[in-house]
Amino acid sequence: MSGERPVDGPTLTNDPLGVGYREREESITLTPLERQIAEQRGTGVSQADTALAPETELLTLNIGPHHPATHGVLRLLTTLEGEVVREVKPLVGYVHTGIEKNCEDKSYWKVIPLIERMDYAGYYFNALAYCMAVEKLLGIEVPKRAQYLRVIHTELCRIHSHMLWLGTSALDLGAISMFWYCFRERDNVLDLFEMSSGQRMHTRYIQIGGVAEDVPPGFVEKALWFVRQMPSRVDQFADLLDNNEIFLQRMRGVGVCSQERLLELGVTGPLLRATGNPWDLRKAAPYSSYDDFDFQVPVGTTGDNYDRYRVRLAELYESCKIIEQALEGLTEGPWITDDRKVALPPRHELATSMEALIHHFKLVTEGIRVPAGEVYLPIESPRGELGCFVVSDGSSKPARVHMREPSFINLQALSDMVEGEYIADLIATLAMLDPILGGIDR
Amino acid sequence: MNTPSEQSGQPGPGNTLPNAFHVTQPRTPEEFRARQLRARDMLRGDLEGADLEKFVEEAVVTTTLERALNWARSQTVFPMTFGLACCALEMMSIVSARYDVARFGSEAFRASPRQADLIILSGRVSIKMAPVIRRIYDQMLEPKWVIAMGACSSSGGVFSNYAVVQGADKFLPVDVHVPGCPPRPEALIHGIIKLQHKIKGRPDLGWRERYAADGSEEWPYGRAGAPHDVNLEQLIAERRALGSNGSGSNGLGVNGDARNLPLPEAGDA
Amino acid sequence: MPDAVGLELIAGELRAEFGDDAVVGTSYHREQACVQVDPSKVIRVLGHLRARAEHPYPFLASLHGCDYLPEAPRLGIHYELLNMRTVDRLRVKVRLDVDYPQIESCVELFPSAEFQEREVFDMFGVVFTGHPDLRRILMPEDYEGYPQRRDFPLGGELVIFTHNEPASPGWYR
Incomplete structure (x- = not known):
């Protein structure tokens, strides 16, 4: 199957969804002021005179917001000509939660649980980006052990996210047994999370200044057992899928988008690396001691769906390598900064030290005060560059928290990937795009 | 036109599902025993004598059909x-x-x-x-x-x-x-x-x-105008009359509601 | 990141190119460089930074809005530019008045800004002229108000549990 399917048909008009669609949309969207501006710039006029030739007919198909293949509540307005996709309009916002607004009402610590619920498959990454941004505003150092623990947990979370992606994507493509295998491994990761923090998801383990708790005894051994058996599991997954002719036909040469176009559209992460660009923030701008570890950045060649799948599988091996090195190099020491203005004092000091009690009380009731400033801090999440933008006005609540969610930006590339492909390939491409709707809508 | 079975149960007040099986649970042990004995009469012929008595004692449990249905529903x-x-x-x-x-x-x-x-x-x-x-x-x-x-x-x-x-x-x-x-x-x-x-x-x-959440989009219970709230035969007669004299000519039936479309005559189909 | 000197060099270059009033100010805070420019010239500044000869910033990592409530031009829009080769980040900042917030769209320069500009319009009410499809993206189409502004109420309501239901009859309507 080649990426270039010959498609002959009329060129797309500006108003594919029917005469007056844009007018209808704008009439409910715009306030009078905005409508005035819209009229000045000459849009909002229906383009009915550029109608199609009478023998061709475009079909508008609405997919979602409740559809099992959209990985959440994504809504796609597709315009089809026969079975060929002519235009895709993603409509988002169906799980818009207002987290960014809620963050402005919480003290710095209480933001972490909210932030974790944005991209709900990569919750450690959200918390890490936010905590690192606040640490940068505070100007504090994180101890080595805490940095290693952060790396261990974020890489475990990357495995968790990729397992979720592989299971549900294979389910969309009809390979239901992958779902059970992937969820078995996912449960192994969640057991580790539960061991270190007590929760399966949204653990609030990463804390400003370090991590909330040291890992319990037995964690390192269990994690080592997991990462040593994980590569053989990934081999099994690859064996199951790579010998499946149906899977290969829906992957190879489908959903191709050039590297230049992806860069224009702001796409990062495995989607960009599948085209051969080795842009990975863990290598490019190492944070949290990533330069201590020996790992490689897998890249693809053509940037079709198969490369995206292959790049993510290869990332699983690399993540296992990183975790193994971090577990073996885990040094003894504090797991959170000893700055008492930021971190809670140890429990045993509360009975003996007055200052510890005062600090504890102030931290719990009022929270930490962060000096004024603005920081944008990007890290590499399973889906690309996850940036956290925090504005502080000097009080104990952030003035603005914004997440640059990779899913949100990457979704814009969907229409470039699937236009001219078949509708069934739209599902496969969307699965390989790996959008997390909680991250898109926030 | 599909209608839920009205004849088997008394029409509900509009906010309950129609109960097709108006059989009550046995209230006392004596009633339960009486039902077991009735079941024994049904089984006579397949088994005889002491075998029959033993089977009824051990294996026959009487219940209402509704209860059995609910049990089956709950498991699937x-x-x-x-x-x-x-x-x-x-x-x-x-x-x-x-x-x-x-x-x-x-x-x-x-x-x-x-x-x-x-x-x-x-x-x-x-x-x-x-x-x-x-x-x-x-x-x-x-x-x-x-x-x-x-x-x-x-x-x-x-x-x-x-x-x-x-x-x-x-x-x-x-x-x-x-x-x-x-x-x-x-x-x-x-x-x-x-x-x-x-x-x-x-x-x-x-x-x-x-x-207003009983029924489904097609068949709303408890809403004004739902068929089980009214006398069905009277309704059919009214609508036949309506359809024959050509009123309700907007094609949408009474009150613009598609549910109220006039019924076809018996010979139409 | 360009260091503090590099930031001043960029600011000087912009001043030489687009006039002295093009750059409102610079700030270098926590190793992050930020240049604040005049709203009327931001598209030309971005175009210049994107296509600079020796050290371009061709990648728009993020575009977001912010509401600095007590300060005079209330709204702010940040463009996080990135040079992938040297891993340099530069923030271009624009301040807008809240009464008639209008700015030129940068979708033609950076197509990745399309959704993000729609989000800023949705949340802050900033109108991006020249945007191909400026509609609400996250909130419903018929929603009124711009929720991320600081003077917009947080909203939410008291959750009424069953035990106090008789005290407020009809709460569910």
Whole structure:
């Protein structure tokens, strides 16, 4: 199957969804002021005179917001000509939660649980980006052990996210047994999370200044057992899928988008690396001691769906390598900064030290005060560059928290990937795009 | 025109499902024994003598058909694949090998609301999504149940803000709330078992009246104009008269409602 | 990141190119460089930074809005530019008045800004002229108000549990 399917048909008009669609949309969207501006710039006029030739007919198909293949509540307005996709309009916002607004009402610590619920498959990454941004505003150092623990947990979370992606994507493509295998491994990761923090998801383990708790005894051994058996599991997954002719036909040469176009559209992460660009923030701008570890950045060649799948599988091996090195190099020491203005004092000091009690009380009731400033801090999440933008006005609540969610930006590339492909390939491409709707809508 | 069977039960007051099987449970041991003896009469011929007595004592349990139906229903609750947010991941993992909700008969997730009995609201409900959810709920066929999974869909959770509906029971009759953020898969399975108990216990559906939530989109119970509220034969006669003299000519029937379309004459088909 | 000197060099270059009033100010805080420019010239500044000869910033990592409530031009829009080769980040900042917030769209320069500009319009009410499809993206189409502004109420309501239901009859309507 080649990426270039010959498609002959009329060129797309500006108003594919029917005469007056844009007018209808704008009439409910715009306030009078905005409508005035819209009229000045000459849009909002229906383009009915550029109608199609009478023998061709475009079909508008609405997919979602409740559809099992959209990985959440994504809504796609597709315009089809026969079975060929002519235009895709993603409509988002169906799980818009207002987290960014809620963050402005919480003290710095209480933001972490909210932030974790944005991209709900990569919750450690959200918390890490936010905590690192606040640490940068505070100007504090994180101890080595805490940095290693952060790396261990974020890489475990990357495995968790990729397992979720592989299971549900294979389910969309009809390979239901992958779902059970992937969820078995996912449960192994969640057991580790539960061991270190007590929760399966949204653990609030990463804390400003370090991590909330040291890992319990037995964690390192269990994690080592997991990462040593994980590569053989990934081999099994690859064996199951790579010998499946149906899977290969829906992957190879489908959903191709050039590297230049992806860069224009702001796409990062495995989607960009599948085209051969080795842009990975863990290598490019190492944070949290990533330069201590020996790992490689897998890249693809053509940037079709198969490369995206292959790049993510290869990332699983690399993540296992990183975790193994971090577990073996885990040094003894504090797991959170000893700055008492930021971190809670140890429990045993509360009975003996007055200052510890005062600090504890102030931290719990009022929270930490962060000096004024603005920081944008990007890290590499399973889906690309996850940036956290925090504005502080000097009080104990952030003035603005914004997440640059990779899913949100990457979704814009969907229409470039699937236009001219078949509708069934739209599902496969969307699965390989790996959008997390909680991250898109926030 | 399809109508629910009116003849087998007395017409409900509009807020309860029509009860097709008006047989009561045995109230006393004597009544139970009497029914067993009636069952023995039915079995006579297959078995005889002491064998028959022994079989009746050990194996015959009498119940009502409605109870048996509810028991069967409770063991085959088909949930809908309806993931909203974080809780959807835990909802998906209840079908995985470790948790295996197939033990409780709910492993067959259905993508279409027409085939599902249970909608699990797994995640936060935004104000943009709430009308969609209500519409999907209305499309489900009776009997249908709702589980609000997690803090967000139960009460809004931590998200007390402009975008989130503060609890799905603002617009849906929720049967079981499962607490947690997100709940563990075991907790969700516990909720499903609680729902099974509720189904077996024949709950009074009258409290759904406040949501106008009985029936489905095609067949709304408890709404004015629903066929089981009126005398059916009289209605048919009225509409035949209406159709023959040509009034209601807008093609939409009485009051512009498609449900009130005139019935065809008997010889039309 | 360009260091503090590099930032001043960029600011000087912009001043030489687009006039002295093009650059409102610079700030170098926590190793992050930020140049604040005049709203009327931001598209030309971005175009210049994107296509600079020796050290371009061709990648728009993020575009977001902010509301600095007590300060005079209330709204702010940040463009996080990135040079992938040297891993340099530069923030271009624009301040807008809240009464008639209008700015030229940068979708033609950076197509990745399309959704993000729609989000800023949705949340802050900033009108991006020249945007191909400026509609609400996250909130419903008929929503009124711009929720991320600081003077917009947080919203939410008291959750009424069953025990106090009789005290407020009809709460569910």
